[in-house]
Amino acid sequence: MKKYKHLFFDLDETLWDYKANAHETLIELYEQFNLGSNSDLNVEDFVAEFFRTNEELWRKYDKRLIVKDQIRQDRFPLIFERLGVDGHKDIDVEALQKNFIYESPKKGKLIDHAAEILITLSKHYSMHIITNGFEEIQTTKLKYSGIEKYFQQVITSERAHAQKPDPDIFLFALEAVKANISESVMIGDNLISDIQGARGVGMDQVFFNPDKRNHDLEVTHEINYLFELSGILLNV
Numbered sequence: 001m002k003k004y005k006h007l008f009f010d011l012d013e014t015l016w017d018y019k020a021n022a023h024e025t026l027i028e029l030y031e032q033f034n035l036g037s038n039s040d041l042n043v044e045d046f047v048a049e050f051f052r053t054n055e056e057l058w059r060k061y062d063k064r065l066i067v068k069d070q071i072r073q074d075r076f077p078l079i080f081e082r083l084g085v086d087g088h089k090d091i092d093v094e095a096l097q098k099n100f101i102y103e104s105p106k107k108g109k110l111i112d113h114a115a116e117i118l119i120t121l122s123k124h125y126s127m128h129i130i131t132n133g134f135e136e137i138q139t140t141k142l143k144y145s146g147i148e149k150y151f152q153q154v155i156t157s158e159r160a161h162a163q164k165p166d167p168d169i170f171l172f173a174l175e176a177v178k179a180n181i182s183e184s185v186m187i188g189d190n191l192i193s194d195i196q197g198a199r200g201v202g203m204d205q206v207f208f209n210p211d212k213r214n215h216d217l218e219v220t221h222e223i224n225y226l227f228e229l230s231g232i233l234l235n236v
């Protein structure tokens with residue numbers, strides 16, 4: 001007999017390949033906004049600084065030091081400032097910023113094996129998303145990557161008025177899909193927001209750890225590849 005009925009997935013970096021999709025968008029924007037000739041920036045520095053600054057802002061957001069709109073507003077001005085692009089006068093930063101937000105969620109690259117495993121698991125489970133993100137953006141990612149159809153509910157922090165690891169978003173999700181904690185499992189790549197969050201409400205967890213990072217947290221299950229989910233969830 002199966003233990004679980006409901007699978008709750010994180011989205012970014014668990015199913016949707018945020019890094020690859022952002023990377024592709026940044027290269028396009030570099031060309032489109034002529035960053036090479038409008039500044040002395042090379043594309044590698046631009047992309048690398050984006051990921052550094054972006055991660056820092058998301059960490060601040062996770063710690064509730066800033067609100068989500070500040071990520072959008074501060075990101076590119078901060079990147080250009082840090083790269084020493086003086087006053088970035090020839091670059092329309094606002095347009096670039098808007099473009100990034102509009103274009104990157106339309107990229108469809110998924111984490112390896114995501115599409116295959118979702119098809120298989122969807123035949124056996126009710127599946128849902130729990131994500132700290134903007135409603136409209138997360139929905140766009142699901143649609144353009146072609147995996148929207150596998151999920152019954154998409155719970156965003158915006159909709160739940162709480163963000164992982166806050167217990168409230170997990171409780172909101174359980175209530176929204178009418179699931180019991182004991183028949184639910186959270187699958188995600190973030191030890192704090194996904195794993196500690198789920199653990200905090202007594203929900204089982206699968207820690208997706210593709211980089212094989214060391215940690216000393218107690219987790220229900222741990223995998224390095226998404227296809228390993230079949231071993232845990234389908235007994236194969």
Ligand SMILES: [Mg+2]
Pocket residue numbers: 010011012013014188189190
């Ligand atoms: Mg994630």
